[in-house]
Amino acid sequence: MEKQIVLQMLNIMKIYSNGVVANEDVTLELEKGEIHALLGENGAGKSTLMKVLFGIETPDQGKILLNGQEVHIKSPQEAISKGIGMVHQHFMLVPSLTVAENIILGVEPRKGKVFIDFNKAVDEAKKIAETYNFDIDVTAKVEDIPVGIKQKVEILKALYRGADILILDEPTAVLTPQETAELFVQLKKLRGNGHTIIFISHKLDEIKEICDRATIMRNGRSMGTYRVSEISTDDMSRLMVGREVAHSFEKEAAKCGDVVMRVRDLTVYNSQGVLKVDGLSFDLRGGEILGIAGVEGNGQSELIDTLNGINKKYKGTIRIKDADIQRMSIKDVRNLKVAHIPEDRMVSGCAGTLSILENLFSNQYDRPEYSGKMLLKRKAIEKRSNELIEEYKVKCRSNKQAVGMLSGGNIQKVIVAREFSSAPDIIIANQPTRGIDVGATEFIRQRLLEFRNAGCAVILVSADLNEIFALSDRLAVMYKGKFSGVFTDVSAVTEEELGRYMLGLEHAEKLEGAIYE
Amino acid sequence: MLSTIFTADFFAAILRATTPILFATLAAAIAAKSGIINMALEGMMLFAALFGVIFSSLTQSWAGGLLITMALGGLLGLILAFFVLNLKTDEILAAIAINLVATGGTVLLMLAFSGDRGTSISIQSVPAPKLDIPFLQDVPVLGSLLCGHNVMTYLALIAVVVVHIFLYKTPLGLKIRAVGENKNAAESVGISSRRIQYIALILSGILVAMGGFFMSGGYMSMFTKDMAAGRGYIALAASSMGANTPIGGFLVAVLFGIAQAFANVMQLSTIPYELIQMVPYLTTLIGLGIYSYSRMKKRQKAGGK
Numbered sequence: 153m154e155k156q157i158v159l160q161m162l163n164i165m166k167i168y169s170n171g172v173v174a175n176e177d178v179t180l181e182l183e184k185g186e187i188h189a190l191l192g193e194n195g196a197g198k199s200t201l202m203k204v205l206f207g208i209e210t211p212d213q214g215k216i217l218l219n220g221q222e223v224h225i226k227s228p229q230e231a232i233s234k235g236i237g238m239v240h241q242h243f244m245l246v247p248s249l250t251v252a253e254n255i256i257l258g259v260e261p262r263k264g265k266v267f268i269d270f271n272k273a274v275d276e277a278k279k280i281a282e283t284y285n286f287d288i289d290v291t292a293k294v295e296d297i298p299v300g301i302k303q304k305v306e307i308l309k310a311l312y313r314g315a316d317i318l319i320l321d322e323p324t325a326v327l328t329p330q331e332t333a334e335l336f337v338q339l340k341k342l343r344g345n346g347h348t349i350i351f352i353s354h355k356l357d358e359i360k361e362i363c364d365r366a367t368i369m370r371n372g373r374s375m376g377t378y379r380v381s382e383i384s385t386d387d388m389s390r391l392m393v394g395r396e397v398a399h400s401f402e403k404e405a406a407k408c409g410d411v412v413m414r415v416r417d418l419t420v421y422n423s424q425g426v427l428k429v430d431g432l433s434f435d436l437r438g439g440e441i442l443g444i445a446g447v448e449g450n451g452q453s454e455l456i457d458t459l460n461g462i463n464k465k466y467k468g469t470i471r472i473k474d475a476d477i478q479r480m481s482i483k484d485v486r487n488l489k490v491a492h493i494p495e496d497r498m499v500s501g502c503a504g505t506l507s508i509l510e511n512l513f514s515n516q517y518d519r520p521e522y523s524g525k526m527l528l529k530r531k532a533i534e535k536r537s538n539e540l541i542e543e544y545k546v547k548c549r550s551n552k553q554a555v556g557m558l559s560g561g562n563i564q565k566v567i568v569a570r571e572f573s574s575a576p577d578i579i580i581a582n583q584p585t586r587g588i589d590v591g592a593t594e595f596i597r598q599r600l601l602e603f604r605n606a607g608c609a610v611i612l613v614s615a616d617l618n619e620i621f622a623l624s625d626r627l628a629v630m631y632k633g634k635f636s637g638v639f640t641d642v643s644a645v646t647e648e649e650l651g652r653y654m655l656g657l658e659h660a661e662k663l664e665g666a667i668y669e
Numbered sequence: 670m671l672s673t674i675f676t677a678d679f680f681a682a683i684l685r686a687t688t689p690i691l692f693a694t695l696a697a698a699i700a701a702k703s704g705i706i707n708m709a710l711e712g713m714m715l716f717a718a719l720f721g722v723i724f725s726s727l728t729q730s731w732a733g734g735l736l737i738t739m740a741l742g743g744l745l746g747l748i749l750a751f752f753v754l755n756l757k758t759d760e761i762l763a764a765i766a767i768n769l770v771a772t773g774g775t776v777l778l779m780l781a782f783s784g785d786r787g788t789s790i791s792i793q794s795v796p797a798p799k800l801d802i803p804f805l806q807d808v809p810v811l812g813s814l815l816c817g818h819n820v821m822t823y824l825a826l827i828a829v830v831v832v833h834i835f836l837y838k839t840p841l842g843l844k845i846r847a848v849g850e851n852k853n854a855a856e857s858v859g860i861s862s863r864r865i866q867y868i869a870l871i872l873s874g875i876l877v878a879m880g881g882f883f884m885s886g887g888y889m890s891m892f893t894k895d896m897a898a899g900r901g902y903i904a905l906a907a908s909s910m911g912a913n914t915p916i917g918g919f920l921v922a923v924l925f926g927i928a929q930a931f932a933n934v935m936q937l938s939t940i941p942y943e944l945i946q947m948v949p950y951l952t953t954l955i956g957l958g959i960y961s962y963s964r965m966k967k968r969q970k971a972g973g974k
Binding site for chain 2: 227228229232238240242243244245246247248249253254257258259260262266267268309313423
């Protein structure tokens with residue numbers, strides 16, 4: 153039986169005004185009722201292609217056929233009215249409104265001419281949720297519901313507006329394994345109902361699990377469309393990256409050295425007075441990677457900012473190399489050879505408008521090698537920055553280029569180059585590879601391992617469980633400010649087991665011995 | 670002094686002092702709900718105070734003057750919106766510009782219309798009348814408390830309810846709140862945030878114009894130089910302290926009204942006039958302290974995400 157083609161994007165070309173060719177002759181065809189993966193590294197042109205489809209960008213060449221008819225989609229409204237819905241990676245929800253209000257926003261049912269019919273809004277929201285078997289309290293405020301539910305609300309929003317084609321932009325990035333599994337069940341049901349889903353991802357195992365076909369993109373070009381059942385993950389990754397990627401690391405056994413960081417009864421409240429870190433204790437040794445897993449928002453960020461000396465308001469003690477950091481400045485802490493890869497690279501990782509060179513030296517500009525009494529030693533800085541750019545394979549025109557103009561992966565490489573070049577003994581890495589391409593990810597992970605092998609202590613916070621599993625020597629799970637679980641043998645842990653600890657369904661009874669002496 | 674405080678007259682004085690601040694507070698709230706701090710309220714109120722005098726004189730009707738003033742207030746809101754939304758001027762800078770233009774421009778216009786630089790006393794304006802409510806005025810105590818206030822005072826109180834219903838029960842109100850809280854979310858469902866913010870600023874201009882109209886046609890019966898006297902800024906503080914809700918803003922506006930009324934009463938005492946003049950502004954300073962603190966917390970919250 154020949155499948156019906158619902159959407160064709162033919163020979164799409166998009167060149168941005170800054171000369172970047174984002175899409176070059178890309179063709180995408182969707183069959184009715186399939187889950188179609190759009191696979192590619194960051195910067196491969198997936199987002200641009202979807203923006204073209206959703207009316208945010210207009211293509212320079214090519215055409216879009218919807219059910220065989222050529223359409224020109226000039227705005228998201230038009231896309232919505234043509235039955236195309238998008239679930240953005242960053243949720244497009246209004247936190248103080250209820251689920252129902254978010255669903256009906258923009259298409260409110262009315263009582264008379266003037267007023268919103270809130271009862272009808274709730275009824276309609278309930279109806280659409282029931283139709284698609286989404287178990288949601290539609291009267292709850294969005295700010296009070298967990299991430300997984302927020303995503304369902306987003307999907308319902310699109311369905312309520314009559315979406316036949318759903319674009320999901322990296323939907324599992326923020327979900328726990330359990331939530332992901334639930335999402336997949338829902339998506340399969342939607343597919344059964346005749347909806348067509350575009351699933352943007354770079355997680356190969358997920359694509360294997362749920363998608364029917366995959367279109368792979370690299371460097372703005374389509375590398376072809378394949379039946380997922382007929383292509384191996386190795387082939388997919390080869391097409392995506394253009395080279396074989398080692399999926400598991402050859403890891404030497406950890407050679408643990410002395411304790412370099414000793415944390416006892418650490419308690420941190422955030423600026424709203426909410427308890428975020430609840431009496432944590434742990435030891436960190438040289439030559440090990442301590443992985444910290446957990447659903448975002450369970451105190452990881454607060455923990456990391458406190459360990460780095462950024463947050464001073466805490467109870468308990470943090471001793472780095474036997475020095476209490478309570479009264480130390482951030483610089484003092486860094487002078488203990490602590491490096492920090494911050495969670496949000498644009499907010500606290502770099503100064504986007506400054507050059508690569510300036511960013512590379514922002515933590516060591518005052519060292520005697522680079523600074524005289526009054527002026528910076530330009531030649532030394534130039535030379536070193538070019539060395540770093542080469543060593544860390546930062547793709548750029550010159551060291552004068554503004555960091556903000558680089559792709560996410562390259563920005564991260566600049567930050568990593570800066571932090572690692574300070575010859576650290578302790579590396580505190582918070583989401584070091586989030587949202588960057590496979591090549592850069594691999595590079596950074598490899599570097600972290602090299603430092604560990606050389607005796608450096610690493611704390612790794614990551615939402616990417618593969619990363620946690622691949623790198624950690626010991627693994628702790630954070631849940632509501634505490635370690636709900638600690639594993640000294642990471643290879644014995646399954647994802648499901650980890651997920652249960654992440655969701656607080658299980659708690660380790662005794663942490664002493666496993667995480668501190 | 671206590672004897673002057675617990676009287677129907679003092680109650681009336683509080684309402685009188687509250688009225689212009691209340692209009693401006695509602696104006697601030699609508700703008701803030703759409704995501705824009707309308708700091709130009711001060712200048713808009715000043716302009717409106719002058720327009721009220723001029724147009725009530727030209728039409729020889731307070732209602733005619735009020736309607737034209739409201740329309741011009743809406744126009745001022747439109748101008749601010751154009752600068753902020755189309756030309757992408759910083760909203761605070763655009764507001765400062767409007768306020769400065771108002772300070773000089775009103776004097777210039779007054780000079781042109783009345784030949785006087787200080788007051789508009791030579792213009793025969795028609796102030797808004799006081800309103801006696803039939804039957805209610807005959808009720809003891811309640812009658813003397815609730816009757817005989819300026820019609821603008823009643824309008825201000827009604828406006829609280831109207832703005833509340835508008836923001837929380839109508840589609841447009843929902844859209845304004847959605848845009849103010851998460852512009853991207855609103856746009857993703859096809860709401861034009863620019864259009865919504867235009868509407869919010871125009872409504873803001875209309876509301877504050879009503880407050881300005883009361884200043885020169887009720888609170889006083891002429892225009893004097895700089896007569897808004899910081900009420901636009903006070904209203905920003907009031908709105909923010911009231912979480913940018915009409916009801917909350919109303920409560921804080923009354924608080925500021927009391928401070929103002931106190932200052933007016935205390936002028937009769939032996940305390941130096943200059944000190945007493947500080948009371949409403951001191952109240953605002955404290956209010957603004959809280960305002961800034963809450964904003965700081967909000968920024969921290971946004972930054973912490």
